[in-house]
Amino acid sequence: MKGIFVTGTDTGIGKTTVCAALLHRYRRCGALGYWKPVQTGWPEDDDTATVRALGACADAEICDEGIRLPRPLSPHLSARLHGVTIQMGDVLRPAQSASQKRAWVVEGAGGLLVPLNDEQKMSDLIAALRLPALVVARSSLGTIIHTLLTLEALRARSLPIVGVVMVGERNAENRRAIEQYGRVPVLGEMMQFSRLTTEALGAWALSELDAQNSLATWMAQEVRA
Numbered sequence: 001m002k003g004i005f006v007t008g009t010d011t012g013i014g015k016t017t018v019c020a021a022l023l024h025r026y027r028r029c030g031a032l033g034y035w036k037p038v039q040t041g042w043p044e045d046d047d048t049a050t051v052r053a054l055g056a057c058a059d060a061e062i063c064d065e066g067i068r069l070p071r072p073l074s075p076h077l078s079a080r081l082h083g084v085t086i087q088m089g090d091v092l093r094p095a096q097s098a099s100q101k102r103a104w105v106v107e108g109a110g111g112l113l114v115p116l117n118d119e120q121k122m123s124d125l126i127a128a129l130r131l132p133a134l135v136v137a138r139s140s141l142g143t144i145i146h147t148l149l150t151l152e153a154l155r156a157r158s159l160p161i162v163g164v165v166m167v168g169e170r171n172a173e174n175r176r177a178i179e180q181y182g183r184v185p186v187l188g189e190m191m192q193f194s195r196l197t198t199e200a201l202g203a204w205a206l207s208e209l210d211a212q213n214s215l216a217t218w219m220a221q222e223v224r225a
């Protein structure tokens with residue numbers, strides 16, 4: 001599977017919104033798709049439906065398969081309370097049948113070290129998929145520690161990092177600190193929308209997300225032919 005894996009410094013940090021923005025930004029460069037391998041809190045929480053709407057996605061741009069668990073908790077706990085164990089093989093199965101002609105924006109659940117089962121974490125899923133990671137972080141106070149920890153944990157596992165997207169009111173000092181101490185590019189600063197709509201998000205993505213086009217290698221690889 002080609003594409004990028006969108007992780008974050010926390011749950012509720014803006015991963016789903018950034019995924020939808022990435023669809024707006026990169027579908028003009030080639031065939032893209034969105035996939036949520038593990039969703040808890042389902043069906044009330046349905047990031048796939050959110051991205052379908054916020055990203056104005058066509059059916060072919062959505063892989064609607066994956067582990068779906070009812071309790072809105074960490075995957076390992078949501079699974080345990082549902083009487084099942086998440087098996088990495090089951091998580092990965094949709095990736096094997098997903099179109100190889102598309103680049104996929106894959107969204108994690110929670111943050112990088114959230115457990116999937118007794119042995120494995122979200123980081124093991126990223127490694128198994130062999131996708132580079134994009135980290136979604138908030139822009140406000142506290143983001144430096146959370147972002148640097150997430151970047152260190154990615155590097156400790158030799159997982160490639162494509163950059164950080166910050167969400168919330170612009171904070172130039174926090175951006176500078178993340179770029180300097182984290183040694184990563186900040187690919188965008190997404191403001192807090194007073195009304196988060198498909199149109200507003202699309203306009204922001206096209207004008208501000210990854211203006212350097214540094215994700216093109218991952219997002220438009222196979223599709224130029």
Ligand SMILES: Nc1ncnc2c1ncn2[C@@H]1O[C@H](COP(=O)(O)OP(=O)(O)O)[C@@H](O)[C@H]1O
Pocket residue numbers: 008010011012013014015016017018047167168190191192193194196
């Ligand atoms: N830039 C933004 N402006 C306004 N609301 C946002 C923005 N980014 C995220 N949100 C809202 O914050 C909540 C969490 O965002 P979400 O993208 O679902 O986070 P995650 O996928 O990391 O759990 C959602 O209700 C979403 O609509």
Ligand SMILES: [Mg+2]
Pocket residue numbers: 015016017047107
């Ligand atoms: Mg989400």
